[in-house]
Amino acid sequence: MNKILLVIQREYLTRVKKPSFWVLTIVVPVLLAVVYAIPIILASRPLEHAHVLVVDDTGLFQGQFRSGRDITYYEAGSIDYARRQLQQHDSLNAIVYIPARETTLPRDAYLFYRSDAPSLTVQTDAQNQLQEILRNRILLDVHGLTPDDYALLTSTHIRLRTQDIETGRDGFLQVKIVVGALLAILVFMAVFMFGSQVMRGVMEEKTSRIVEVIVCSVKPFQLMMGKVVGIGLVGLTQFALWVLLAGALVTGVQLTHADLFEQASSRHSQTEIASKGTEATYQYQTEQERAAQYQAGQGIDNSIQDLIEGLTGINFTMLILLFVFYFVFGYLLYASLFAAAGSLVDNETDSQQFTLPITIPLLLTLLLLPSMVGQPSGSLSTWLSIIPFTSPVAMLLRIPFGVPVWQVLLSMLLLLATFPLCIWAAAKVYRSAILRYGQKASWRDVWRFLRPGSKA
Amino acid sequence: MLVINNISKTYGTFHALDDINLHVRRGTVFGLLGPNGAGKTTLIRIINHIIAPDSGTLVFDGHPMSSADVVQIGYLPEERGLYKKMRVGEQAVYLARLKGLDKATAEQRLHQWFDRLEIDSWWNRRVEELSKGMQQKVQFVVTVLHNPRLLIFDEPFSGFDPVNADLLKREILHLKEQGSTIIFSTHNMPSAEELCDDIALINHARVVLSGSLADIKAQHSNAPLDRIFIDTVQQ
Numbered sequence: 001m002n003k004i005l006l007v008i009q010r011e012y013l014t015r016v017k018k019p020s021f022w023v024l025t026i027v028v029p030v031l032l033a034v035v036y037a038i039p040i041i042l043a044s045r046p047l048e049h050a051h052v053l054v055v056d057d058t059g060l061f062q063g064q065f066r067s068g069r070d071i072t073y074y075e076a077g078s079i080d081y082a083r084r085q086l087q088q089h090d091s092l093n094a095i096v097y098i099p100a101r102e103t104t105l106p107r108d109a110y111l112f113y114r115s116d117a118p119s120l121t122v123q124t125d126a127q128n129q130l131q132e133i134l135r136n137r138i139l140l141d142v143h144g145l146t147p148d149d150y151a152l153l154t155s156t157h158i159r160l161r162t163q164d165i166e167t168g169r170d171g172f173l174q175v176k177i178v179v180g181a182l183l184a185i186l187v188f189m190a191v192f193m194f195g196s197q198v199m200r201g202v203m204e205e206k207t208s209r210i211v212e213v214i215v216c217s218v219k220p221f222q223l224m225m226g227k228v229v230g231i232g233l234v235g236l237t238q239f240a241l242w243v244l245l246a247g248a249l250v251t252g253v254q255l256t257h258a259d260l261f262e263q264a265s266s267r268h269s270q271t272e273i274a275s276k277g278t279e280a281t282y283q284y285q286t287e288q289e290r291a292a293q294y295q296a297g298q299g300i301d302n303s304i305q306d307l308i309e310g311l312t313g314i315n316f317t318m319l320i321l322l323f324v325f326y327f328v329f330g331y332l333l334y335a336s337l338f339a340a341a342g343s344l345v346d347n348e349t350d351s352q353q354f355t356l357p358i359t360i361p362l363l364l365t366l367l368l369l370p371s372m373v374g375q376p377s378g379s380l381s382t383w384l385s386i387i388p389f390t391s392p393v394a395m396l397l398r399i400p401f402g403v404p405v406w407q408v409l410l411s412m413l414l415l416l417a418t419f420p421l422c423i424w425a426a427a428k429v430y431r432s433a434i435l436r437y438g439q440k441a442s443w444r445d446v447w448r449f450l451r452p453g454s455k456a
Numbered sequence: 457m458l459v460i461n462n463i464s465k466t467y468g469t470f471h472a473l474d475d476i477n478l479h480v481r482r483g484t485v486f487g488l489l490g491p492n493g494a495g496k497t498t499l500i501r502i503i504n505h506i507i508a509p510d511s512g513t514l515v516f517d518g519h520p521m522s523s524a525d526v527v528q529i530g531y532l533p534e535e536r537g538l539y540k541k542m543r544v545g546e547q548a549v550y551l552a553r554l555k556g557l558d559k560a561t562a563e564q565r566l567h568q569w570f571d572r573l574e575i576d577s578w579w580n581r582r583v584e585e586l587s588k589g590m591q592q593k594v595q596f597v598v599t600v601l602h603n604p605r606l607l608i609f610d611e612p613f614s615g616f617d618p619v620n621a622d623l624l625k626r627e628i629l630h631l632k633e634q635g636s637t638i639i640f641s642t643h644n645m646p647s648a649e650e651l652c653d654d655i656a657l658i659n660h661a662r663v664v665l666s667g668s669l670a671d672i673k674a675q676h677s678n679a680p681l682d683r684i685f686i687d688t689v690q691q
């Protein structure tokens with residue numbers, strides 16, 4: 001077997017066999033998902049039904065409390081009676097008491113309980129109902145508005161949709177920002193994380209002196225590239241597993257919560273009809289849709305539907321391919337520089353002086369992300385997405401917004417042209433530095449190693 | 457086996473090796489002696505093609521040496537190291553395969569050697585669990601496993617207890633009997649005296665004394681080698 005393949009194999013297998021790799025790849029995402037899922041699961045679980053007595057000394061709330069799925073309200077005549085009931089019957093949970101005030105509207109209401117404090121659901125429900133009833137009272141008595149009038153007023157909602165005038169497709173700017181920023185941050189973290197793994201690996205070989213034995217069997221260049229490629233493959237494996245995991249998760253959600261997706265897709269088709277139809281149809285459709293949403297009662301947030309709709313509008317295959325491209329070549333570019341940095345030093349603390357300049361372009365791009373999001377096609381974003389050292393992060397941020405093909409191609413070509421130069425320079429430094437022990441290297445040394453004709 | 461012609465190497469203004477000429481005869485143990493910083497390690501690295509000389513040539517087994525010949529060398533560096541987290545057997549197989557052995561042969565030979573040096577039970581242990589002496593045994597085995605024709609041992613006995621040092625000495629002599637040529641670099645004069653056929657003393661980048669051990673001792677009225685070493689270096 002070719003020796004560089006042996007090096008790649010070792011670098012890959014020793015890392016993939018580590019438990020920490022699997023913890024990071026599988027356990028951490030699953031844990032995260034569980035942490036997010038627990039509140040949702042708990043919230044959707046039916047609660048123990050609560051029975052609450054309402055004592056209204058003001059007369060404003062009479063017959064107004066609505067019982068629901070979790071709580072039943074009963075009216076009681078006097079607080080003394082209610083108090084006795086609460087003390088005698090275990091099935092009763094609480095009393096809502098609104099004492100009368102002589103002049104103005106009631107300011108305070110009480111929720112009495114015995115031994116066990118009522119659940120948060122009861123507290124919020126009582127609070128909301130009190131508020132709503134009182135408000136409706138004022139609206140009706142002072143302004144002559146019925147609750148229906150009010151509902152109409154508050155349900156007035158106009159959504160600004162960003163659409164391509166030619167294709168008529170929604171822009172979903174927010175979704176694009178989220179997807180773009182996630183990709184940019186992911187590629188940044190991956191390049192940084194696997195790049196420093198390369199550096200640590202090089203340092204391990206240098207400080208343990210095993211490099212002395214290995215360079216008798218393989219050329220320093222082969223050793224360096226073997227390490228870079230092997231660790232890069234670990235990264236790709238991790239992404240592949242994440243994609244599989246995410247796919248499994250989405251399929252799982254689709255199977256168990258099919259309604260979420262159905263609503264999104266039905267709304268999608270409705271709006272398509274609407275955009276082609278007349279105004280009247282549009283109004284009709286949206287009102288129907290709104291009614292359906294109210295009926296569903298779960299009140300799936302508009303933003304979630306936007307998210308799902310927006311996500312379905314993104315070309316994920318393209319996105320994944322571009323992500324892999326920019327990760328692979330951005331990684332090769334940076335990992336080789338990290339390898340050179342590792343070969344220059346004997347310990348992690350000394351490595352700072354070399355790693356900091358290497359990471360500045362990446363860090364800068366990350367810090368500029370917010371301003372780039374504001375203008376994804378602005379000159380800052382455009383330049384950063386074309387310059388090879390910043391393009392992996394910057395271009396991935398822009399991709400969801402749509403980038404002119406020539407810019408993508410130029411950016412890719414420049415990256416393809418630059419990474420061999422980096423590897424070449426890194427290899428020159430690495431070859432000379434890896435066998436120097438005990439001397440603290442400086443930038444002057446780096447320059448010396450890079451000069452043409454410098455021999456090890 | 458190996459002829460070293462006019463090898464020189466400088467780092468900036470520092471002369472690491474200055475016009476070195478040596479002849480290592482086939483099937484002998486050649487002692488490469490000299491104080492710290494004399495240039496021994498640099499010379500060994502040049503022989504291993506790890507670094508290139510500024511000038512001079514190497515002749516290996518009758519032909520100009522190329523990097524393809526390095527696979528015929530087994531080199532045990534003075535500064536020794538293994539991957540600490542890897543398992544002993546796995547790592548030895550890896551290093552053997554880098555030297556061109558296939559996996560099956562490597563495993564078979566490794567088990568034989570490990571049995572002989574009584575470390576076979578450590579096959580599946582991590583290197584960091586091994587004592588320093590045991591790690592050195594592993595490294596010795598890895599050095600000789602591919603049956604190299606030229607062996608270079610740089611301070612092979614450092615870190616060994618007397619029992620294991622003696623064991624290693626017998627293994628080295630056994631390798632010599634089997635026809636290997638051995639370059640042996642050390643500060644330990646009694647062991648050099650015991651093992652070497654020829655010696656060369658390097659001081660300040662130059663060969664200051666070389667020849668067969670017997671001749672050199674005769675010239676210095678059979679003084680112990682460390683006496684000869686000190687006198688020559690201090691001249």
